Amino acid sequence: MNIEATKKKKIKIDSAPKKKRRIASLDKRKARVGWLFVLPFVIGLVIIYLPIIYNSIMFSFHEINPLQGGGYELVPVGFKNYSEALFVDPSYVTELTSGIRELIFDIPAIIIFALFVAILLNQEMVGRTLFRAIFFIPVIIATGLISDIDAQNILSSYMGGTGASIDTGTGRNTVAEIVSVMDVEMLFANMRVGSDLVEYVVTMVNNIFNIVNRSGVQMLIFLAGLQSISPSIYESCKIDGATGWETFWKITFPMISPMILVNAIYTIIDALTRSDNNVMAYIDQVYDSGADGNVVSSAMAWMYFLIVALLIVVVSGIISAYVFYQRREE
Amino acid sequence: MDANRIQSTPIIKKETKNKIRVEFEGRTSAWERFKLKVFSVSFLKDVVWYIFRLILLIGISYVIIYPFISKVASSFMSREDFVDATVLLIAKHPTLETYKAVIVDNEYFRAMLNTFVLSASTAIIQTFITCLIGYGFAKFKFKGRKLLFMFVVLTMIVPHSTVRLSMFMKFRYFDILGIFNFLGGGVFESIDILKFTDISLINSFMPFYILSATGLAFKNGLYIFMLRQFFRGVPDELEESAYIDGSGPFRTFVQIILPLSVPMLITVFMFAFSWQWTDNYYTRVFFTHQGPYTLRAFIKIPRSLDTEYPGQNMYVAAIRNTCGILIMLPLILIYAFLQRYLVQGIERSGIIG
Numbered sequence: 273m274n275i276e277a278t279k280k281k282k283i284k285i286d287s288a289p290k291k292k293r294r295i296a297s298l299d300k301r302k303a304r305v306g307w308l309f310v311l312p313f314v315i316g317l318v319i320i321y322l323p324i325i326y327n328s329i330m331f332s333f334h335e336i337n338p339l340q341g342g343g344y345e346l347v348p349v350g351f352k353n354y355s356e357a358l359f360v361d362p363s364y365v366t367e368l369t370s371g372i373r374e375l376i377f378d379i380p381a382i383i384i385f386a387l388f389v390a391i392l393l394n395q396e397m398v399g400r401t402l403f404r405a406i407f408f409i410p411v412i413i414a415t416g417l418i419s420d421i422d423a424q425n426i427l428s429s430y431m432g433g434t435g436a437s438i439d440t441g442t443g444r445n446t447v448a449e450i451v452s453v454m455d456v457e458m459l460f461a462n463m464r465v466g467s468d469l470v471e472y473v474v475t476m477v478n479n480i481f482n483i484v485n486r487s488g489v490q491m492l493i494f495l496a497g498l499q500s501i502s503p504s505i506y507e508s509c510k511i512d513g514a515t516g517w518e519t520f521w522k523i524t525f526p527m528i529s530p531m532i533l534v535n536a537i538y539t540i541i542d543a544l545t546r547s548d549n550n551v552m553a554y555i556d557q558v559y560d561s562g563a564d565g566n567v568v569s570s571a572m573a574w575m576y577f578l579i580v581a582l583l584i585v586v587v588s589g590i591i592s593a594y595v596f597y598q599r600r601e602e
Numbered sequence: 603m604d605a606n607r608i609q610s611t612p613i614i615k616k617e618t619k620n621k622i623r624v625e626f627e628g629r630t631s632a633w634e635r636f637k638l639k640v641f642s643v644s645f646l647k648d649v650v651w652y653i654f655r656l657i658l659l660i661g662i663s664y665v666i667i668y669p670f671i672s673k674v675a676s677s678f679m680s681r682e683d684f685v686d687a688t689v690l691l692i693a694k695h696p697t698l699e700t701y702k703a704v705i706v707d708n709e710y711f712r713a714m715l716n717t718f719v720l721s722a723s724t725a726i727i728q729t730f731i732t733c734l735i736g737y738g739f740a741k742f743k744f745k746g747r748k749l750l751f752m753f754v755v756l757t758m759i760v761p762h763s764t765v766r767l768s769m770f771m772k773f774r775y776f777d778i779l780g781i782f783n784f785l786g787g788g789v790f791e792s793i794d795i796l797k798f799t800d801i802s803l804i805n806s807f808m809p810f811y812i813l814s815a816t817g818l819a820f821k822n823g824l825y826i827f828m829l830r831q832f833f834r835g836v837p838d839e840l841e842e843s844a845y846i847d848g849s850g851p852f853r854t855f856v857q858i859i860l861p862l863s864v865p866m867l868i869t870v871f872m873f874a875f876s877w878q879w880t881d882n883y884y885t886r887v888f889f890t891h892q893g894p895y896t897l898r899a900f901i902k903i904p905r906s907l908d909t910e911y912p913g914q915n916m917y918v919a920a921i922r923n924t925c926g927i928l929i930m931l932p933l934i935l936i937y938a939f940l941q942r943y944l945v946q947g948i949e950r951s952g953i954i955g
Contacts, residue, residue: 309738320813323772408944584759
């Protein structure tokens, strides 16, 4: 009896920790499977991405000499490439400042336009599918090569203008403006709106093609956000007698505000990778001027990236102060 | 009286299999109802808003479509039309010569085939790999997950043009953590087959495949982000029940998760395919003049067309636009078939912050 009881006890003692270990190992196994799923990215990160980033930063502090037998040799030169980019190169600084200013002006324009169109496309109406299909064409098509062709395209501006203004010789001076700055300024002269604001709005309107082309993905993100707002909120609003204007500012805008943050960041990143980005085009030009690539271009690119990263931090800091999160944790 | 009216039985006017039309006795007349509905402020407001919205949407659609119209119009123009001031959109001497010259001289079909093979294969690899990675991030809790995801965001934020030089160097002198160099240079120096010191992957598709297979290619960070958001929305119970039935995580992934995420996969595939199709950054970095003939090299002035005349600027622009049309054509066809999945996929992903 006694022996049997102790045996039972022993079994109990044995089995208890075993069970625990098994649960732990299941968790571990799941974690290991998780690592397996993300393994491709880990491998890429370790053998390709991090070395590339490290190399690129290193290159910007070195000079490169290709060796005869293969491989290359690096000669450390400190901050020489950076100072060359900033003080020796004739147009890097001007390109950089104008590029950054353009970017800062473009962000609100693109976001406001994308939000506006997303709200329009979210409403029930005839031909909604058709309009959606048209509005997302630029996302798929107006990238890379095509936007390269468009950037140098003088033809569409000809055809937009009147036939009389065609100048067959040089051809670049007849770019048709949709709105002339002078007209609008005269209109707003008595309204005490700053002339800077007027000019900003006018450039925005004249830039509409550019803005439409660049806001495709942002529209998609906003549209997804609008779809995720529960219709019952709108319904209760309507019952309480809120007007459309109030509903927008009290419901739609706060609910969509996380998407504004995402879109602002996406717009900045997208502007970096676009081919009509003048700063990047200039850096590419510098890169191509060397035989096997010019290291100064690395220094330029990193400086540009640092400034833009700073911009991302500032913009996301400002916007996230106003962002409303429906659910506090995920 | 009112109570009476409600109680009176409705008269059946028309009855079909699944529809009934009834008329109540003493109901307000049709004209009266119509008047009440139409001559009210709210209805007027609705109509005005409806028309305003329609005009606005058509206007913006016009802005988007106009460049395509002008491209198509100019591609049919002959040389004389560009110096003729009276020709705006419709050619006086329509010709197919530009198309013929571009297709024959610039070898359109060779460029398209090469680009198609490259885009389709990389898009398939990217869709599958980013799907795996996104699923891993969404459904498994492992140590270092947050840090790793920060790296994904980093790959999204650092544009590849920033690291262009070292990216080129990486694949020009390809090496994995210095192992090849160490083996080839030191240990196996005398054996020719194992001499790996100068592996150049430039001018081959390998750099694209390597980047795609590791989720580092163009905008792959965005795809991973989108797919992660999507998989988070898939209820855990689905997988749990599969696990209980004895299916492993990979089998669950392939047999249960993949089939229900088809719209999302098509969206990612479409992005990956079309962005690789029109890519001019990676093809420029990895392909030199001796490289595969792709659509990037295809945009040039064909030899058989003489552009030396007063209308040169516009004629050259028109030829380049014709190349552009030929590049876009396959994409537009694909988009026409797949566009309904685009919105559907994005809507389901529910991207939130």
